[in-house]
Amino acid sequence: MQQPALGDLAEKPAGDVVVLDRVHMVYRDRPVFTSLSCGFVRGRISVILGGSGSGKTTILRLIGGLVRPESGAVLVDGQDISRLSALELKLMRRKLGMTFQGGSLLDSYSVFDNVALPLREQPGYGERQIADEVHAILKAVDVADADNLLPGELSGGMLRRVALARAIIRKPAVLLCDEPFSGLDPISIRRMATLLMDINRQFGITMIVVSHDIHSTMRMADHVLLLLGGRMVEGTPAELRQSGDAEAAEFFQDGLDRQPGRVR
Amino acid sequence: MANPVSKLGFRTLRFVEELGGMAAFAADVTRTVVAPPPRLASFSRELFKLGVLSLIIICVCGLTVGMVLGLQGHHTLVRYGATQSLGAVVGLSLIRELGPVITALLVAGRAGSATAAEIASMVTTQQLDGLRMLSIDPVSFVIKPKAMAMQIVTPLLTAMFICCGLYGGYLIGVGVLGGDAGSYMGSLKSAVDFRNDIACCLVKSVVFGFFLGLIATYRGYTSVATAEGVSAATTSSVVISSVTVLLADYVITALWGI
Numbered sequence: 212m213q214q215p216a217l218g219d220l221a222e223k224p225a226g227d228v229v230v231l232d233r234v235h236m237v238y239r240d241r242p243v244f245t246s247l248s249c250g251f252v253r254g255r256i257s258v259i260l261g262g263s264g265s266g267k268t269t270i271l272r273l274i275g276g277l278v279r280p281e282s283g284a285v286l287v288d289g290q291d292i293s294r295l296s297a298l299e300l301k302l303m304r305r306k307l308g309m310t311f312q313g314g315s316l317l318d319s320y321s322v323f324d325n326v327a328l329p330l331r332e333q334p335g336y337g338e339r340q341i342a343d344e345v346h347a348i349l350k351a352v353d354v355a356d357a358d359n360l361l362p363g364e365l366s367g368g369m370l371r372r373v374a375l376a377r378a379i380i381r382k383p384a385v386l387l388c389d390e391p392f393s394g395l396d397p398i399s400i401r402r403m404a405t406l407l408m409d410i411n412r413q414f415g416i417t418m419i420v421v422s423h424d425i426h427s428t429m430r431m432a433d434h435v436l437l438l439l440g441g442r443m444v445e446g447t448p449a450e451l452r453q454s455g456d457a458e459a460a461e462f463f464q465d466g467l468d469r470q471p472g473r474v475r
Numbered sequence: 476m477a478n479p480v481s482k483l484g485f486r487t488l489r490f491v492e493e494l495g496g497m498a499a500f501a502a503d504v505t506r507t508v509v510a511p512p513p514r515l516a517s518f519s520r521e522l523f524k525l526g527v528l529s530l531i532i533i534c535v536c537g538l539t540v541g542m543v544l545g546l547q548g549h550h551t552l553v554r555y556g557a558t559q560s561l562g563a564v565v566g567l568s569l570i571r572e573l574g575p576v577i578t579a580l581l582v583a584g585r586a587g588s589a590t591a592a593e594i595a596s597m598v599t600t601q602q603l604d605g606l607r608m609l610s611i612d613p614v615s616f617v618i619k620p621k622a623m624a625m626q627i628v629t630p631l632l633t634a635m636f637i638c639c640g641l642y643g644g645y646l647i648g649v650g651v652l653g654g655d656a657g658s659y660m661g662s663l664k665s666a667v668d669f670r671n672d673i674a675c676c677l678v679k680s681v682v683f684g685f686f687l688g689l690i691a692t693y694r695g696y697t698s699v700a701t702a703e704g705v706s707a708a709t710t711s712s713v714v715i716s717s718v719t720v721l722l723a724d725y726v727i728t729a730l731w732g733i
Contacts (some may be wrong), residue, residue, distance in 0.1 A: 275608055315605030317597075329609045350583045381609070 228253040228417050229274055229384060234283035236269055242441075243269055246283070249436055249443060251385075256411050256418040258428045258448075260462070261438030267421040268312075271387045276417065278299045287385070306376035307389040308416075314370040316362040322349070322373050323358040329381045348376045352406060368399035372406065379410060386410070388420040392427055400424055400445050404431050425466030437462060483520055499692050500614075504622050507615040514620050518594040521624035525586040529632060536581055537636035538573075541643025548644070549652050558654055562663030565644030568680050570672045579637075579683035580630055583716035587691040590621050591712035594695025595705040603696075612637070618696060622688035629684030630677060650708045682727060683720050690716045 236243040243266040251257045259267045271280045273285050276292045284291045287303060295303060299393030316325045326345045330336045335463055349355045352372040354365075362370060371391055378386060391407065392400045404427040411418050429448045430433060437444045437451060437459055444451060444459045451462045540712040548564040594617060597603050603613040641663070669671065691712045698708035 277604055277607060301610045301612070304608055307608065309605075309608040311601045311605060313600055315601040317605075318600070328611070332609065332611050377609070386607075413618055 226253055227251060228288060230284075230286040231270070231273065231418065232284040232286065234273065234279045234285060235277075236266065236273070237281050238269070245441065247443060248283075249445060251417060251419050252434060253417050254411075255433040256408070256417045256420065256431050257434040257436060258432040259419065259421045259436045259438065260423070260425070260466075262345065262440075265438040269387050269440060271309065271389050271419065274385075275307060275387055276304065299353070305381065305419055307386045307387065308381065308383035308385070309372045310371065310378045310389060310391060312390040312393060314362060314374040316364050316370065316374055320361075321358065321473060322354065322360050322362070322365070324356075325362065325373065326380055327378045329377065333381070344380060345376075348380050349373075352376045353402075367394050367450075368396075368403065371395070371403060375406065375410075379416070382414070383416065384416045384417065388418065389425065390421055392422055392424040400427055403427075407431060423466075425463060483604040486549050496697065497549070497689065497693050501689055503614050504618055504661065504689070504692070507619045508623060510615070512615075514615070516621055517616075517620035520630060521620045523626050525582075525590070525621070526628035526631060529582060529585050529628070530635065531579060532585060533581060533632045536577065537639030538643040538646075539646075540573055540577060540636075541565060541569065541640030542647045543643075544573075544640065545644035545647030545652075549654065551649055558648075559658035560662045560666075561644065561654055562659035562661065563666030563728070566641060566663040566667050566673065569637045569640040569644075570667060570676045572724070572728075574640065575633050575676055575679040575683060576720060578633040578636045578680065579629060579657045579687060579720040580717055581623070582632060582684075583687055583691075583713050583720065586625065587687050587716050588709045588713050590625070590688075590691040591695040591698075592619070592705055592709045594621070595693060595698035598696070598698050599700045599702070599705060601700075613696075618640065618692045622692050625688030625691065626681070626684040629687060630680040633676065633680040663704040673733070675727070678731075679724060679727050682723055686719045686723060687716050690719060 224352075229251040231247055231249050231282055234247045236247070236288060245269075247266075251297065259270055269278065273280060274287060274292070276285075276295065279293045285293050288306065289344055290299075290303065292300065296358050316322075317328070320328070323345055326348060327341050330341045330344060346355065346358070349358055352375055354369050354372050354376070357365060357369055357373065362373070375388075375391070388407065391403055395403060407418060407420065408431050429452075431464070432448050435446060435448050435451050439458050439462065444456050446454065446464075451459050454460060510659040544565045544704070545561065548561050548568075549558060552558045552561055552564065594603075597617065603617065606616055636724045645656070645659055649656045650657050694708045698704040
């Protein structure tokens with residue numbers, strides 16, 4: 212994989228690159244979090260686990276500035292993203308990449324044009340340079356032959372990889388991945404997890420991944436944040452699995468038992 | 476008694492809120508129209524989708540409306556021995572009212588609904604959120620080309636509709652019912668005034684184009700991210716556009732002083 216230069220955030224010394232400080236969030240008059248505080252360490256892979264409706268995706272949307280909290284602060288590299296103006300937010304998002312559960316690729320654009328889009332929107336890129344970078348990144352995520360296809364013609368796994376390519380082509384410092392494994396078969400899950408780990412290792416991108424897949428979480432996560440009915444437990448996967456917190460241990464054990472399609 | 480009153484109050488507030496939202500959205504779209512990048516490639520794609528692909532339906536409807544006007548006009552005028560004025564009747568009806576209004580209603584039904592549905596499905600599939608996370612303004616990238624194209628195609632389609640309608644009236648009045656071709660064209664030419672008719676028609680179609688573009692894009696952009704939301708956005712876009720066109724038509728006609 213070609214080694215692109217990273218954004219400013221990745222080159223700074225270790226510490227929490229993203230911090231949620233006493234965040235209070237309400238969805239349709241129902242509180243999702245009340246005073247949620249947590250941090251995501253620079254250069255590490257953090258996985259957010261939790262049941263449906265526990266607010267995992269909301270955390271990613273808060274970090275991306277797609278929703279604003281009722282109160283509290285969402286700090287990205289020390290700046291409260293919920294207080295930025297539209298222009299400041301646009302600039303801040305250049306440091307962030309995000310993949311969505313359904314891919315969120317433009318369905319009328321080819322794979323090539325989707326991945327080229329972030330570069331075309333940035334001044335200073337010629338078509339030749341864009342083509343080189345797009346082909347390099349598509350090759351890196353193993354979808355080099357799909358550049359002329361439309362998103363509707365791709366399999367679920369290919370769609371996720373193309374979305375990943377689009378999210379990282381601008382060399383973000385923080386990558387937010389919303390359910391990158393959902394709907395994939397065990398082999399595709401393993402390939403996707405390996406790909407995310409490779410990207411993290413090679414480029415030092417901080418990754419915050421929302422997942423339901425306990426096996427891939429155990430394999431790839433440096434840090435796990437488990438949301439359990441309004442409270443939060445965090446630690447390494449091994450710590451959480453063996454923790455004295457019965458609910459957390461049960462969540463992990465249930466997840467491991469429920470997934471017979473595990474591929475070693 | 477308090478219940479109906481509170482309901483009325485709630486609906487009034489919702490209506491005012493919706494108007495405010497639409498005004499802010501219009502200001503945002505206007506800002507992106509004057510700001511770079513111009514997005515000419517997307518704009519020309521939208522011109523084709525909204526304009527060229529609507530041509531057949533506009534021409535067929537224009538021709539049909541003109542033929543009906545020719546037929547009805549001839550049967551009425553013949554009672555007064557004034558069949559030589561058929562061109563004026565058909566022309567004034569089409570240019571003053573039917574041309575801009577029916578074209579706008581057709582554009583709302585075909586292009587407006589398609590625009591609202593396309594944007595709403597982009598909301599549902601998080602394509603607009605995806606653009607936001609790439610630091611791309613969805614209003615500039617998605618909405619601007621569509622709204623601008625709608626603004627441009629509506630007057631052009633209105634002109635096509637009127638031309639086809641005039642030919643339809645001629646076809647029936649002269650070709651089928653045996654009227655005099657010279658009288659048809661002569662009465663048309665002498666009756667149609669530039670300021671009162673052509674300019675008014677142009678203003679109407681430009682205003683209708685603005686509202687059609689704004690309403691279709693706004694309903695799509697603010698839709699709920701579900702399949703039901705796509706359907707609701709499409710339906711409400713057509714309904715609100717149609718009512719707005721008819722209300723605006725009355726206001727412009729009254730203000731124009733005809």
